[in-house]
Amino acid sequence: MDTGTHIVMGVAIAGLSTLDPVVGNDPVLFNAVLVGSIVGSHAPDFDTVLKLRNNATYIRHHRGVTHSVPAVIFWGVLIASLIHLFVPQVNFWHLWGWTAFAVILHVFVDIFNAYGTQAYRPFTNRWIAHGFINTFDPYIFTLHLAGIVAWLLGAHPGYTWLVIYSVIILYYIKRYMDKKEIVKTIQEYFPNTTEIATSPTIKQNYWRVAITTPTMFYVGIVENGHIEIVDEFEKIPLPDSPIIDIAIQDKNVAAFLSFSPVYRWEVSEYDDYTEVRFIDLRYRSKTYYPFVAVVQINDEHDIISSYTGWIFSEHKLQNKLYVGDNPI
Numbered sequence: 001m002d003t004g005t006h007i008v009m010g011v012a013i014a015g016l017s018t019l020d021p022v023v024g025n026d027p028v029l030f031n032a033v034l035v036g037s038i039v040g041s042h043a044p045d046f047d048t049v050l051k052l053r054n055n056a057t058y059i060r061h062h063r064g065v066t067h068s069v070p071a072v073i074f075w076g077v078l079i080a081s082l083i084h085l086f087v088p089q090v091n092f093w094h095l096w097g098w099t100a101f102a103v104i105l106h107v108f109v110d111i112f113n114a115y116g117t118q119a120y121r122p123f124t125n126r127w128i129a130h131g132f133i134n135t136f137d138p139y140i141f142t143l144h145l146a147g148i149v150a151w152l153l154g155a156h157p158g159y160t161w162l163v164i165y166s167v168i169i170l171y172y173i174k175r176y177m178d179k180k181e182i183v184k185t186i187q188e189y190f191p192n193t194t195e196i197a198t199s200p201t202i203k204q205n206y207w208r209v210a211i212t213t214p215t216m217f218y219v220g221i222v223e224n225g226h227i228e229i230v231d232e233f234e235k236i237p238l239p240d241s242p243i244i245d246i247a248i249q250d251k252n253v254a255a256f257l258s259f260s261p262v263y264r265w266e267v268s269e270y271d272d273y274t275e276v277r278f279i280d281l282r283y284r285s286k287t288y289y290p291f292v293a294v295v296q297i298n299d300e301h302d303i304i305s306s307y308t309g310w311i312f313s314e315h316k317l318q319n320k321l322y323v324g325d326n327p328i
Contacts (some may be wrong), residue, residue: 001109002136003042008144009109010102012043012164015147015157018079022091024158029090030140032083038100042107043075068121076100109133112172114199114282128261131177131198133172138202140168154280160193175200179207182222188213189227190218197262197282210262217264219281231284233264243267247276247295252308256280256293274296288312 001009014034018024023033047066065071110117116129133140143237147164151157160307179198186209187193195212209227211218212235238244244267247253253276256263260280267274273296280291293308294317311317 001106001140003045005141005144006045006106007038008148009105010038011148012144012161012275013037013041013098013102013105014049015096015151015161016160016165017328018156019158019162020094020098022094023098026090029094031327032087032090032095033098033303035093036079036083037102040075040102041069041077043079044071044105044110049074063110063115064125065118065121067110067117067119069119070122072100072103072107072155075103079103082265092148096216110171112175114197126209127199132175132200134200134202136202137200139171139204142166143149150305162275181225182227185225188222199282205265208282208284210284212262218282219261219284221284227273231281233281236265238265243274243276243297246297247304250295250303250306252306253278253293253295258290273304285312292317296321 011034014030014037017037018030023030044063047064054317066075074078076096079098080092080099083090084090084095107117107119107155111119111128112130112133112136114131116127116131117133118125119128120126121193137310141165147160152158153193153226179200184199185194186196186219190211190213192213193211193213197210197212199210200206201210205220205224209219209220209222215235217232217233217235217298218229219233220227220229222228248257256278258277260282262281264281265276268277278293279289281289283291284291290310292311292314293306295306296304298304305321307317309320311320
């Protein structure tokens with residue numbers, strides 16, 4: 001989820017903690033839990049600082065090790081321990097329990113959007129992306145804002161958030177059923193489908209889909225239950241060639257390939273260099289595919305420029321390619 005949603009979730013967890021008699025009867029402990037739940041609800045995304053290094057590092061590691069099982073345990077213990085240093089009189093185990101719950105909830109909700117997370121590391125490095133909740137869902141965010149307002153107006157925080165989270169659970173079930181219906185319809189139309197990537201948008205009844213069959217990629221939109229195929233590409237394996245071998249060794253391309261399961265590629269030859277481009281098919285925006293990896297290789301088989309990330313115009317992409325080894 002986005003940063004704003006994770007923060008309001010931290011507030012919600014603090015409200016839920018008042019149902020815990022130990023927390024509810026100790027104002028100092030409650031304040032400690034409030035800090036712990038807000039920080040813990042955002043902690044797995046502290047790896048955002050990797051953007052300061054370069055996009056390749058960020059893409060390869062974001063929602064990776066910081067969302068893993070060992071990291072979830074680490075974040076809860078670390079945050080609770082640091083807070084406990086300032087308020088050693090409070091009950092550590094209740095502070096740790098609610099802080100750890102905030103961390104766990106952060107990782108849990110991240111697995112339901114299209115970006116996904118490596119939540120099952122170290123058991124598997126597979127990206128878990130169920131693709132039926134948008135990274136920013138206005139309904140979920142609005143429900144949290146309503147809960148905060150009700151709390152400020154005097155409503156009991158524990159019961160308020162219990163009701164709101166019951167509604168959110170029902171909403172998740174509804175979105176799951178929406179996706180299930182989309183997948184069923186696609187499989188009826190393309191019975192040889194091997195993979196379907198769904199990407200919900202902030203519009204409740206508008207989805208993006210990327211469909212893989214043994215021979216083709218299909219990109220479509222789903223609006224009000226109606227599926228429309230807007231692009232199709234022949235599924236061509238990467239050739240065994242020196243240019244491709246060099247391209248996939250580039251750090252930007254390697255980061256892209258570690259994250260993107262549904263992509264097409266193209267090779268363009270120019271006077272002084274050859275360009276290899278990898279295009280993720282899951283995130284079509286209007287007529288453009290903004291998540292790409294590009295590497296340019298000269299006649300001596302040296303990489304002269306490369307980039308991976310979100311770009312919404314060809315002009316901006318070319319500007320990024322000429323920034324140098326650490327594109328911004």
